[in-house]
Amino acid sequence: MPVLENHLETSSFSKIAHxxxxxxxxxxxxxxxxxxxxxxxxxxxxxLPNVGFEELLQFQNGLFGIAxxxxxxxxxxxxxxxxxxxxxxxxxERTGRVMDIPVGNGLIGRVINPLGQSxxxxxxxxxxxxxxxxxxxxAIMNRSAVSVPLQTGIKVIDALIPIGRGQRELxxxxxxxxxxxxAIDTILNQHDKNVICIYCAIGQRxxxxxxxxxxxxxxxxxxxxxxxxxxxxxxxxxxxxxxxAATSIAEYFMEKxxxxxxxxDDLTHHxxxxxxxxxxxxxPPGREAFPGDIFYIHSRLLERATHLNDKLKGGSITAxxxxxxxxxxxxxxxxxxxxxITDGQIYLSPKLFELGVLPAVDVxxxxxxxxxxxQLAAYRSIARLKLEFAQFEELETFARFGTRLDxxxxxxxxxxxxxxxxxxxEELQQxxxxxxxxxxxxxxxxxxxxxxxEKIKMAENSLLKNSKTIPSEIQKRIISxxxxxxxxxxxxxxxxxxxxxxxxxxxxxxxN
Ligand SMILES: Nc1ncnc2c1ncn2[C@@H]1O[C@H](COP(=O)(O)OP(=O)(O)O)[C@@H](O)[C@H]1O
Ligand SMILES: [Mg+2]
Numbered sequence: 001m002p003v004l005e006n007h008l009e010t011s012s013f014s015k016i017a018h019x020x021x022x023x024x025x026x027x028x029x030x031x032x033x034x035x036x037x038x039x040x041x042x043x044x045x046x047x048l049p050n051v052g053f054e055e056l057l058q059f060q061n062g063l064f065g066i067a068x069x070x071x072x073x074x075x076x077x078x079x080x081x082x083x084x085x086x087x088x089x090x091x092x093e094r095t096g097r098v099m100d101i102p103v104g105n106g107l108i109g110r111v112i113n114p115l116g117q118s119x120x121x122x123x124x125x126x127x128x129x130x131x132x133x134x135x136x137x138x139a140i141m142n143r144s145a146v147s148v149p150l151q152t153g154i155k156v157i158d159a160l161i162p163i164g165r166g167q168r169e170l171x172x173x174x175x176x177x178x179x180x181x182x183a184i185d186t187i188l189n190q191h192d193k194n195v196i197c198i199y200c201a202i203g204q205r206x207x208x209x210x211x212x213x214x215x216x217x218x219x220x221x222x223x224x225x226x227x228x229x230x231x232x233x234x235x236x237x238x239x240x241x242x243x244x245a246a247t248s249i250a251e252y253f254m255e256k257x258x259x260x261x262x263x264x265d266d267l268t269h270h271x272x273x274x275x276x277x278x279x280x281x282x283x284p285p286g287r288e289a290f291p292g293d294i295f296y297i298h299s300r301l302l303e304r305a306t307h308l309n310d311k312l313k314g315g316s317i318t319a320x321x322x323x324x325x326x327x328x329x330x331x332x333x334x335x336x337x338x339x340x341i342t343d344g345q346i347y348l349s350p351k352l353f354e355l356g357v358l359p360a361v362d363v364x365x366x367x368x369x370x371x372x373x374x375q376l377a378a379y380r381s382i383a384r385l386k387l388e389f390a391q392f393e394e395l396e397t398f399a400r401f402g403t404r405l406d407x408x409x410x411x412x413x414x415x416x417x418x419x420x421x422x423x424x425x426e427e428l429q430q431x432x433x434x435x436x437x438x439x440x441x442x443x444x445x446x447x448x449x450x451x452x453x454e455k456i457k458m459a460e461n462s463l464l465k466n467s468k469t470i471p472s473e474i475q476k477r478i479i480s481x482x483x484x485x486x487x488x489x490x491x492x493x494x495x496x497x498x499x500x501x502x503x504x505x506x507x508x509x510x511x512n
Pocket of ligand 2 (some may be wrong): 179180181265
């Protein structure tokens with residue numbers, strides 16, 4: 001025994017002596033506060049005199065929060081997680097930094113939450129660095145005009161309401177009108193376009209998000225897509241930070257010179273989460289009980305989408321925010337705010353949806369304010385379609401009263417009906433620019449006018465099936481943004497005429 005004791009003594013004494021010798025006395029100030037009260041999604045804390053606005057705070061159970069209301073002797077904190085474990089009297093500590101999110105190439109193909117944690121059982125996320133979720137938008141002088149199209153693969157959008165890279169185009173409509181479908185089609189269509197996509201789900205049912213992810217996986221789109229999801233049952237704080245976090249991920253890629261497409265599905269739920277937080281933090285409610293800064297939370301988000309100039313590597317973020325209207329009321333508070341912030345909107349009408357006109361885009365109420373300049377030049381040869389369609393919609397209303405129509409009006413109406421038929425498109429069936437031009441040019445030149453309306457879809461499918469017969473030089477010219485020459489148009493129409501011949505109504509067929 002004594003031998004052992006001796007041995008212990010010498011070795012541990014020397015260690016302790018060594019430690020005492022090398023001990024540097026330094027004080028590390030830590031600012032710790034106490035929780036005063038907790039309610040759904042927020043907490044009030046006291047005792048953090050130096051806390052900064054939007055500083056990240058950590059509670060003793062590990063939960064994080066954002067300091068959001070700084071009063072003289074208390075701080076209102078947005079909680080980033082479930083508050084069930086938090087109670088009055090708990091300690092809370094400053095972290096000295098703002099909320100951030102991991103960014104990097106490792107995020108591509110992953111499904112994460114707004115805290116950067118994996119939701120896809122593929123282990124932790126590999127990232128390059130962390131970026132704050134709130135970053136100032138690029139200065140005006142860093143930006144350049146929208147000049148490259150973002151093809152959605154959807155005829156009615158690419159031809160009539162074109163979107164450019166760096167544009168912000170709102171998609172709005174009542175529930176179940178196909179808003180998500182348009183956004184997903186657009187993501188799927190980027191498979192060969194060198195565009196990184198980010199789908200940010202905010203406040204949707206988990207089953208709806210799962211369906212979107214399954215679609216993206218099945219079509220191979222996860223190879224260039226990041227999904228960031230804040231589900232319906234997440235705390236309002238998590239839903240509130242989701243789009244900002246997603247945008248920081250997008251900015252990482254944009255600042256590397258990449259083109260990025262980001263979908264916010266949807267900002268109605270985002271506005272509601274923010275309203276919930278503001279009311280709980282006792283901020284004064286305004287119109288529809290939204291707080292005074294509801295416009296600002298969306299404008300500062302969407303201002304971050306832009307096209308950078310070549311000095312900054314020329315990357316871009318195209319934003320497709322989605323808004324759900326109620327009873328087709330596009331003049332309520334949040335939709336009008338968003339309409340004024342964005343560069344145009346695609347309005348989906350439940351009436352058209354019921355009539356089976358899918359995608360249910362109401363062309364008259366939709367607009368793209370900057371995309372026209374970026375549209376592929378070949379679409380110029382079918383620019384008249386929009387006007388013809390507008391005339392048709394106006395005349396159609398009159399025609400319903402049973403008015404006798406002169407020959408010309410009748411023709412315009414028959415032509416318009418065929419335009420509507422041709423603009424219909426199933427979801428998940430994106431078309432290339434050449435395929436669209438083939439159909440729409442035939443349409444515009446009246447090749448479909450003598451085909452009975454019920455055969456139009458068959459005729460269109462036949463055109464699409466044979467679209468490879470268009471000479472590849474013409475197809476290349478279309479994609480490389482060259483105008484169609486008269487010869488090109490003639491050549492395309494010659495092909496179309498042959499393909500469409502079997503569908504044409506024979507004038508004297510009754511007498512044969
Ligand atoms: N172009 C389309 N063709 C056929 N079905 C469509 C089309 N667009 C949407 N749908 C269907 O309509 C339903 C509602 O679409 P969804 O995109 O979920 O609506 P929202 O996001 O507006 O609530 C879905 O079942 C979807 O499959
Ligand atoms: Mg949806």
